[in-house]
Amino acid sequence: MDEKVTREIFPRDSRKSYGLVELMKKSAPIIRKEPEDTVNVWPNLLMIEFICAILVTVGLMVLIQFEHAPLRSLADPSTTPNPMRAPWYFLGLQELLVYFDPWYAGVVLPGMIILGLMLFPYLDTNPKGVGYYTYTERKFAVFNYAFGFSLWWVTIVIGTYLRGLDWQWYWPWSNHLEHMNPALVTLIPLHIIFMNWFHVSEGVGKLITDILFVGYFAVWTIIPMIVWKPMYKAMGLWRYLTFMFFFLSMMGVALKIVFRLLFNIKYVLVTPWINF
Amino acid sequence: MLQKLKSGIVESQIFKSIFRHGYPDNDLDRAYAVFTNVFLHIHPVKVRRSALRMRYTFCLGGITLFLFIILTLTGIWLMFYYTPYTGLAYRNIKDLQFVIFGGNLMRDLHRFAAHGMVLFVWLHMTRVFLTGAYKAPREFNWVVGVVLLVNTLILSWTGYLLPWDQLAYWAVTVGAKMASYTPFIGQNGPWGPQLGFLPTNDIMFMLLGGTVVGQNALIRFYVLHCVVLPLVVTVFLAVHFWRIRKDGFSGPL
């Protein structure tokens, strides 16, 4: 709204219960955007909505000719299906249970995803790219969204097609009826690797992982502050720190998945209370 | 002839008493048609021509809403045949499959519209993200949207239990077990036991109304799925649409 003009002539005043809200010419209650080019909602927009609704109905009708809502045998607390799959939209979270302890994969991480999504508009200070599709004007924002939801969808695909008995990794050509030998893979916490590499005690090994863990967050928070000074300046300290916490956590999830799948790392950080 | 019939209808007292405007074939009556109608008046009377461009919204929000409406209608229909009792629920679904006229149709529609809603709410969110429509002054409507997204997921998940088959039972058992790992307030979560949370008083117990998925859990999920969550979604949808009008649609110039 072109508030400036009206404000200057008729300043808003909390002691007045009346005021001039807007002044405009022409026949539509939309201002600022010139030249004005409006059409009636009835029938133009309503017709589009109506057609959409019909297409969705037809789509559903066609779909249910081929696919039916499943119904397995009666619920039986004494026989657990193997593998036990969550509904597809939660398979990403279920897959994360492979890489993290349940308090993190099942509770804290989903909470962080929700919170991070909610905060995003308040953290993104780039004013460009409202009202049209653009990648070039907001590369980093799009990267964040794409990266996060790629993780979401990739883990869903893994959970749907690449997990079998005991939630082990099965290729489509593997024998899905045969249990894999879990002894083939030994999962180790990262600090044990350091203990073996450097021949140090458990305490020192853990200290190294502590430093790496804290260092990961610290270093990657500080480097962009220097390298991308304009971005940091535009965001301000608190917005920046909040953003980096979520961003580095997201990247951390991806890193942990890689560590676990390629190097069989069980935990990168072990503390007396919680492990990552 | 037809012309006469039409004017006979639209000029009758009954038509006028219902719609309070003439047939919408001119600008004035078209405007009235939208803003005197409680269902249509969430629209503005006029929109920018470019806002109609399908390649902007792809109608994704509208499709999500439409799927929610289908879910409500088929859901109410299903409620006539469903008893939230562990001894009956499964048989009710079997009856829907094999005995009740239209049972399969309604159940299939309900199930696939639910999958569709989850998918389309995500597509809609992606559209909103990629067009920067969450930026000022629409930040809060994005937050409302995230609440809708989460509620959509929970709605789907609570409905999953109702057929009371193996799929339902174990998906919800595993899901609810997650709750027991909640830090501080879950029996298995970090600092949960230290703070005195046991299988009989933690967050999972609250969710299930017991230590395992049983009759209490079924009735809880039933009430959440059929009453509470649809109401929550409806309220937030009202806010969502209200805010689109108040914040202005982001569409292209």
Ligand code: HEM
């Ligand atoms: C039950 C789920 C939802 C329904 C039925 C719904 C419906 C709608 C509709 C009909 C519109 C009008 C424009 C369009 O069709 O794209 C809209 C706009 C919008 N939605 Fe949603 N929505 C839902 C969930 C969400 C979610 C999950 C988000 C984001 C996290 C979101 C954020 C927005 C925003 C910011 C706008 C304004 C867009 C603009 O001005 O361009 N909504 N919504």
